Amino acid sequence: MNNQIKISDQPLNIQSCIDWVMTPQSGGINIFIGTVRNATKGKIVMRLEFEAYEAMALKEMHKIAEKAFSKWPVQKLLIHHRIGVLKVGEVPVIIGVSCAHRDAAFEACRYIIDTLKETVPIWKKEIFEDGEVWVAAHP
Amino acid sequence: MNNQIKISDQPLNIQSCIDWVMTPQSGGINIFIGTVRNATKGKIVMRLEFEAYEAMALKEMHKIAEKAFSKWPVQKLLIHHRIGVLKVGEVPVIIGVSCAHRDAAFEACRYIIDTLKETVPIWKKEIFEDGEVWVAAHP
Amino acid sequence: MKVNVLAFGIAKDIFGGSSVEVELPEQGTTQNLKQSLEERYPRLKHLVSYMVAVNNEYASDESLLTERDEVAIIPPVSGG
């Protein structure tokens, strides 16, 4: 299992993530980049704050990686998540998957971001001009 | 329709493609990177040669972009294809799609690379130690 | 026994701090912990849902707790 999993309070480096995930064996690389949107449901977002239960989040991210390796012929897999204060346009998450063929790369990348959003203990608070809200906390 | 479509005989610049495709309105960006694999069906690949019917290829790529914009709420869309001689590990194609939400980004990116491989008049020749073959030409 | 409970995200706001101490009977379960917390912090019940993690793993309601466990309240996650 060739993976690189990281939680960091520093800006994520997209190019070095891609460089790491590319291999001479792979023909298809899929990358998902999450960015901070400037608005949610019509309200202007000033910034986002991400917080992680870091030890557990890393453990859950490794479980996701393990599952992806067992479900698809993945060559390399990268999950970087940023925490702290992020401005609009900044990147909270990068997922990269390299495979011999593109089918597996697309499917594994999709699986990883979907599952991360369901199981990994990381929380984001949206800060608006007139208030703030922990995303997904309330009905 | 905010798109950037290009065929070039120079190395593609992944970082500048990603910078171009990111927008403050988008929350999800999906990138597909094709790379030259070191082997096909167990045979070692020395290099690849790509050739395009350029005017028609650009026209077909624009059709794909138009279709993607009509099918999904795409914000920006980029298709760069390289031609000429490529070594193992080099990048013949980069596709980037930014959307407000990730579903559309994944689906549109997948649609674009799948359709490109079916309709865009670009050809690749694999050069092995002991011969060469135009990919997909013969049964 | 006394169990130290870590809080994250909105749970931190509800508890007014990044951890709280909860007194539980010996052989207390995750379910007992939730009841005790919900009595003390009724706003917990207004969340969409929340989980308890024990030693960095999601725990079921029947999990037994000990004083040595690392216990945490996990409100709905929203990473990515």
Add this chain to the structure above:
Amino acid sequence: MKVNVLAFGIAKDIFGGSSVEVELPEQGTTQNLKQSLEERYPRLKHLVSYMVAVNNEYASDESLLTERDEVAIIPPVSGG
């Protein structure tokens, strides 16, 4: 009429050059062009398939050709 036909990929190898000239009857179609080329270059028939493009668009077998059209043979594509 004389139609100039562009060749790409393996078609260039089969024709021995990047274009060939084909003599067709007036009102000749894409289908007539294919027949004429297959007689002259039987290896064309060994391809998985091939298309004809007229003025940068894929053309059906019934398309009429003129001397002013840009005509090209499109063997199976393999970009990406």
